Amino acid sequence: MPVPRRLAAPLVSGRTYRRYVHLLLGAVLAVPYAALTWLFVTSASSGGLDAAALGPLLALAAAAAVAVVLVPGVRALEVTAARALLDVELPDPDPRSIASWSGRRRAVAWLLLNMLLGVAIAVLTLIVAPSVVGFLLAPWRDFPTLPTGLAAAWTPVVGLLFVPALLYAVAGAGEVLARLAPGLLGPTTAERLAAELADALRTADALAQRNRLARELHDSVGHALTVTTLQAGAAARLLDSDPEFVRRALEAIADAGRAALDDLDHVLGLLREGGDAAGAPGPQPDLTDLTRLLDGTRSAGVDLDVATEGDLAAIPAVVSREAYRIVQEGLTNALRHAGPVPVAVRIHAAADVLTLTVSNPVRRNGSTTGGGRGLRGMAERVRVLRGELSAGPDNGCWRVTARLPLSVG
Template sequence: MTNTGEGGARARGTWWREGAIAATAFAFCLLGGALQVDDKAISAPPAAAYLIAVVSCAVLPVRHRAPLAAMAATTAAGMLVPPLDLLLSPPIVAPAVIVAYTLAVRTERRAASAVLLASAVLLVVSNLVFSFGSLSWQDASRIAAVAAFPLVAGILGHSTQNRRAYLAAVEERALRAEKSRDSEARRRVAEERLRIARELHDLVAHQITLANAQATVAAHLFDTRPEQTRKSLRELVETTGDALDELRATVGLLRHTGDAAAPAEPAPGLSRLPTLLESFRRAGLEVSVHQEGTARPLPPGVDLTAYRIVQEALTNVTKHAGTNSARVRLDWSRDRVTITVADDGGDAHTASAATLPDRPPGYGLIGMRERATAVGGRLSAGRRPEGGFLVSTELPLPPAKDRTHANEGPLTGGEAL
C-alpha cells in the first residue's frame, strides 16, 4: 500500500524548492534589467525587464521534463534583451544558467554540449548585432561572461551526471556482490550439509552394522556357547562405545560456534586400515588385503575418501552379501591408486530391496560416488559375472616429488593381511 502522507510531503517539498529557484531567478533577472551602462545609475527595472523575467522564469518548472524546450525558451528570451534596449549581463540570463545545468544533468553529454555551445553563440551574436561599432573592452568582457556562465553550468551538470552514474554503478555492484555472497553462502551450506550427511552415514552405518552382527552372534550362541556369547557382548560394548565417541565428536563439531583450533585427532586414512579390518573381523567378516605397486602418501582429502569407501563397501558386505569373507585390493600406479572391494555373496546387494520392501533406499553407493568425484576420482559398483559384488574406485595421486610433504603413509606395498 502506498504511503500517501510521505508522497504528499515529498511533493510539497518539491514545489517549495521549485518556487524558491524560480523566485531567485526572477530577482536576478530584474536586477540585470535594472543595470545600465557604467556612466548611468541603477534605476527601477523597466517593463521590458519584467517581460524578460516572466518569460524566462515561467519555463523553469518544466525544465526537468523538457530540458531542450526550456533551454530554447530561455535562450530566445536572452536574445531579446538587446532589441528591448536592456543590458545583456550575467544576472539577466540566470534562468538560462539554471536550465543549462539541468540540461547537462539529464541529457547525453554530446547532445547537451552542442546545445549549450549553440546557446552561448546565439547570445553573443545577438548582442554583437545590436552593439556593432560601439563595442568596448568592458562590453566584450561582459559578453564573454554571459557566454561563459551557461557553459560553466553545463560543466557542473556533467560533473553531477558523472557522479550520479558512478554512485549508481557502485550501488549496483554492491547489490550484485551481496547477491553473489548470498549465493556463495547457500552453496557452501549445501556442500557442508552434504559432507556432514556423508560422514554421519558412514559412521552410523558402519558402527551399527557391526553392532548388529555382534548382537546376532551373541543371540545365536547364547545357549550353546556362553563363552563365545560373552566375547561377542564385550565386543558389542566396545563397538557401541566407539560409535558413541565418534558420534559425540561429530555432533560436537556441529555445535561448535567458533573456529576450531585443531581437531582432537587426525581424520582417518589408509594408515588406520588395519584397525578398521579388525573391527569387521570381530563381527565375523574375514577380510584379506593385497597391495600392488609402491604405496605413497595421500593428501588428507584423498586419504579420508579412500578410507571411507573401504569402510562403506565392507559395511555393505556385512549387511547384504550373505558371506563371511571379502577381499580388499590396492593397486598403486604413477598417478592414481585403484581400490577394489569384492565378495562372493551372490546378488544380495540388489536383492535386499526386494526382500525388505518397506526399507527406504540407502545412500551408501551414492555417498561413495560423491566422495570419489569430490577429489577428482571415479567409482563403479555392480555384480560380478562370477557372482558377488564389486566396488572399484580410482583416486588421483600427487606427483612423486610431493611425497615428502605427507607425515604418514598407508600400508606398505605388497602387504597381505
Template sequence: MTLLFGRRARLRWLHLIIGGALLMPYFLAALVIIGRLRPDPGPFSPLSHQLTAFVCALPMAAVTAFFAPARQLSVAAARALCGVPGDRPLADGPARTQQAQVRTVCWFTLHLALGGIVSGLTLAMPPLAGTIMALPFSQSMRDSRVFGLPEALDRPWILALLPFAGLAILVATAGCAALAGALLAGRAPVLLGPTPQDRLAAAERRAAELAVRNRLARELHDSVGHALSAVTLQASAARRVLDSDPEFVREALTAIEETTRRTVGELDSVLGLLRGGEDHGRSAATGPALDALDGLLERCGVSVSCAVRGDTGTVPAAVSREAYRIVQEGLSNALRHGGHGVPVELRVTVRAAELAITMDSPLPERAAVVRPGGGRGLCGIAERAVLLGGRAEAGPHDGGWRLAARLPLRTTGQESR
C-alpha cells in the same frame, strides 16, 4: 486521495525530501561557483543562476555515489520509504561490480534530482496556495503592492474561484510528489536490485554451501551408518549365541564398545565442522584416513582379507580420507547384506597416478531388508569419487559382488585438503 496522501505516499514524499536535503550541499557549492563566474549585484540569485546550479550539482552528486556506503544507504532508505514490491528484492552489500556501481550512480542522481524538484515545490507551492486562497477574504492583501491583483481579475466570480485554485495547486503538488515517488519505487529494483553478476555470485555461494552440506551429510551417513549396521548385526549375533558361546558374546560386546567409541569421536568432529560454519568446514576437514584402516578392518564385523600394495603414506590427505570412507561404506554394505562373518576380499593399490580400491564379497542367499527411504551408500561412494575426479562402480561380478573405485592422486580441487 489515498494515492496522494496515504501512508505510502507520505513515506515516498519523505524519501524525496531526504533526496532534496542531500542535494542541497552540492547545489550551494555550484551556486557559489556560478556566482563568482557570473556575478550578480542583486541580493538574490536570479532564477537562471539557480537552474544552472541545479544542473551542475547533479554531476557533483553522482561522483560521490561511487563510494562504497552509497549503495547500502540507498537500499536501506528505499526499503524503508519507497514501498518496493516484495517480489522484486533489492541487493544487499556494497556494489562489487562496475555495473552495480553505474546503477547506483544512476539511482543516486535520479533520487537527488527528483528530490530537489519535489523539495522546491514543497517549499514554494503551499505558501503560494495559501496566499491565493486568502486573497478573496483580505482586502488589504488585494490592495497591497505585493499581493495586489490586476483590476481585470479583481472581480467577484474570479475571487470566488481563487480558493479552488489554491486547493488545486496543493493537489497538483501532492500529485507531482506521488508521481515522482512511484517513479523511484519502480526504478529501485532495476537500479538497486541484484545485477546478473550478483545473481551468479549468490548462486555460487549457494552451490558451495550445498556442497559443504552434502559432504557433511556423507560423513554422517558413512560414519554413523557403518557403526549402527555393525553394532546391530553384532548385537543380533551375540543374542543368538548368548548361552552357547560366551566368548563370542564377549568379543562382540568389545567390538560394539570400540565401534561406538570411535564413532562418537567422528561424530564430534563432524558436528564441530557444522558449528564452525562453512569456512571452517572447508578449511578444517578432518576424519580418519587410510592409516586407520587396520582398526576399521579389525572390528568391522566381517572377515576381511586385505592386501595393500604401495605406500599409502604418499596418498594426498583428501584422497586418503575419501578412500577410507569408501572402504567403510563397502564393508557396511557387505555386513548389511551378507551378515556377520561374511568373507570380504579387499585390495588397495597405490599407483603412480591413482589409488585403486577393489572389494569382493559374496552375494547374499536371500534379499536384504531394505531400509525405509532406501540407502544412500553407493550414491555417496560415487559422489566421493567424482568429486576427486575419479569414478566408482558396483555390481555383480563372477558370482559375487564387486565394488571398484579409481581415485586420481592429483585432486581436481573440488575437495579441500
C-alpha cells in the same frame, strides 16, 4: 475507504510531508545549476565574455556539473534519501557494481527528475504562500487585482483552498518519484544477476555441506550399527557354547559404539556451528586408521583378505579421508547385503592415483542392488575428487572399484 477520508488522506499523511522535503531537496540541488546557467547567460548577453572565452568555460562548467552527479557515492545517497523520505523499499547498491555506468546513468536520470519536480513544487510553493496571505487579508487590505471590503468576502475561502491544492500537487509529484524510484535507483540488471548468482551459490554451498554431513553420518554410524548388529546376533547364538567369543563380541560392540558416538558428536558439532565436514577439526579417520576399521569388521565374523601397496601415509589428507570412508562403506554394504561372507580389500597407491577395490561373493538369496544411499555417497565422494567409481556384479561377486587422483589441486 470512504471518499471523504480518501480525499483527506494526502493532507494529513506524514508521508506527504516527508515527500515534500524530498522534493524541496531536489529544488535545492538545482540551485547551483540554475545559478551557473544564469551567470553564463547574463555574461554572454551583457558582452562580459566573448565567444572565444565563453565556449571553453561553458564546456568546463558542463563537464564539472556532469562529473559531480556521476560520482558513485551519489547513487548511494539518493537511495538513502528515497528510502527515508519517499517510503520506498530499496536494497543497498551492490558494492561490486555501484560504479557501473548503467547505475550512474540511472542515478543522473533520477537526479534530473528529482530536480525538475522539485523546482516545480518550489515555484508553486513560492506562488501559493503569498497568494494565501493576500486572499486572506483582501477584505481588510487593498491589494492590486483583488477586491476589498464586502466584495472580497469570498477571497479567504479561495485562499484556504490553495493549501490543499498545493498538498495534492506535492502528493502527486511524490507518488511519481516513489513509483519511478525502484526502476532508477533499484538494482541494475548486473546487480540482480549477481545477487541471484550469490544466492544460488550460497544455497548450493549449504546443500553441499548438508550432503557431506549426511554422508559422514551414514558411513560412520551406519557402519557401526551394521557391525554391532551382526556381532550381537552372533553373540546371542553362541552365548552358551562360546563365552569367550561373546566377551570379544561385546568388547567390539562397545568399541564400535564409542567410535560411532565420537563421529556423531563431531557431526552434530558441525551442524551447530555451520561448519564443513571436510575441513573442521575433530575425528577425521583416514587410511592410517584402517587397522581399527578392519579389526572391527573381523570381529563381526567377516573373513577379510586385505592387501595394500604403496605408502598410505603419504597420500594427501583429503584423499586419504575420502578413501577411508569408501572402504568403510564397501565393507558396510558387504555386511548388510551379503552377511559375514569373505571380503577382499585391495588398496594400491601409485604415484598419481589411488585405487581401491572391495569385493565379496553375492549370496544366492542376497541383494545385488548395492548400497543404496551408501553407493550414492561413494559416488559423490569420488566425484568431488574427480575420480572414477564402478560398482556392480562381476563373476558372482559384488565389486566396488574407486580410482582417486592424488593431485587434488
